Amino acid sequence: MITEKTLFAQHVEKGLSSTQKFLSSMYFYDKKGEALFREIMNLEEYYLTDCEMEILRVQGNEIAKAIGDEPLDIIELGAGDGIKTKELLKHFDFENVTYSPIDISEQAIIDITAKMKEWLPQLNTKGICGDYFKMIGDFKSDRKKVILFLGSNLGNMTDDQARGFLGQLHQVMNTGDSILLGLDLIKSEDIVLPAYSDSKGVTAQFNLNLLERINRELGGDFDTSQFEHLATYNEKEGIAKSFIRSKTDQTVIIKETEGSYSFKKGELIHTEVSRKYDLDIIRKIIDGTSLQLKYQFTDHRQYFTNLIFTK
Numbered sequence: 244m245i246t247e248k249t250l251f252a253q254h255v256e257k258g259l260s261s262t263q264k265f266l267s268s269m270y271f272y273d274k275k276g277e278a279l280f281r282e283i284m285n286l287e288e289y290y291l292t293d294c295e296m297e298i299l300r301v302q303g304n305e306i307a308k309a310i311g312d313e314p315l316d317i318i319e320l321g322a323g324d325g326i327k328t329k330e331l332l333k334h335f336d337f338e339n340v341t342y343s344p345i346d347i348s349e350q351a352i353i354d355i356t357a358k359m360k361e362w363l364p365q366l367n368t369k370g371i372c373g374d375y376f377k378m379i380g381d382f383k384s385d386r387k388k389v390i391l392f393l394g395s396n397l398g399n400m401t402d403d404q405a406r407g408f409l410g411q412l413h414q415v416m417n418t419g420d421s422i423l424l425g426l427d428l429i430k431s432e433d434i435v436l437p438a439y440s441d442s443k444g445v446t447a448q449f450n451l452n453l454l455e456r457i458n459r460e461l462g463g464d465f466d467t468s469q470f471e472h473l474a475t476y477n478e479k480e481g482i483a484k485s486f487i488r489s490k491t492d493q494t495v496i497i498k499e500t501e502g503s504y505s506f507k508k509g510e511l512i513h514t515e516v517s518r519k520y521d522l523d524i525i526r527k528i529i530d531g532t533s534l535q536l537k538y539q540f541t542d543h544r545q546y547f548t549n550l551i552f553t554k
């Protein structure tokens with residue numbers, strides 16, 4: 244039987260055996276990682292959350308109007324804490340819409356469902372627990388739907404993966420359905436880099452939690468004090484990357500993978516891409532699907548954008 248644990252173990256074995264070591268950012272979000280990400284969202288330096296909040300708070304009514312108010316299924320991928328989403332949802336006619344947050348974390352679904360019931364008691368909220376890549380196939384329904392994918396979560400994918408992902412979404416959409424996408428825009432290094440290497444070191448903890456998670460779940464013996472967080476940003480291509488750097492020559496043993504992994508002093512494990520966008524990049528990604536960019540909203544500093552695509 245292939246369990247979550249064996250999938251994680253296989254990924255770790257593959258990533259740490261490569262010449263260029265890597266681990267996927269998908270594995271950041273265990274209980275501790277989720278708590279650390281909530282802390283990141285509240286950091287001064289992590290501007291993304293504030294910018295998208297501003298857009299949804301100031302222009303939520305317009306965005307809701309652009310989406311339309313016929314009977315509508317609102318599906319949110321990777322729902323998070325719901326605070327931003329609430330600013331949009333409050334503008335819909337509750338008689339006519341359902342809201343379905345989808346998240347891999349069961350606790351996240353329980354929490355957001357409870358909070359939405361408290362904030363917007365008239366809204367019909369039905370949470371779904373699952374990996375949203377796998378849930379895509381279940382989206383088929385007769386009502387018009389809008390898929391929310393906020394927070395620049397798309398940015399964790401390479402452009403090819405993003406194209407594939409939006410293509411898959413496109414396939415389960417009917418004509419008239421739409422996607423509301425939240426994306427971080429390309430801007431200068433002095434703004435982006437601190438968001439990924441904050442002064443309190445929360446992002447460092449978030450990144451290193453991946454090694455702690457391997458220790459907890461796979462019986463690894465990482466000494467995390469011997470590794471450090473590193474963030475880079477290339478303004479020209481608009482990509483921030485996170486790495487874990489080994490501070491010394493060392494060997495780590497992981498029980499579950501039955502492997503031992505050697506690290507040279509200064510060697511990097513690549514753990515995350517956080518892509519920043521402009522309209523050209525977005526067009527290149529959606530080219531080939533018949534998704535149409537219909538509306539664009541930005542915050543007053545033009546740091547972030549929310550885009551509506553329709554099929």
Ligand code: AVJ
Pocket residue numbers: 283291394395396398399438439446515516517
């Ligand atoms: C949740 C993927 C949007 O890349 O900005 C925050 C995750 N990583 N700090 C991002 C993250 C480091 C975040 N996303």
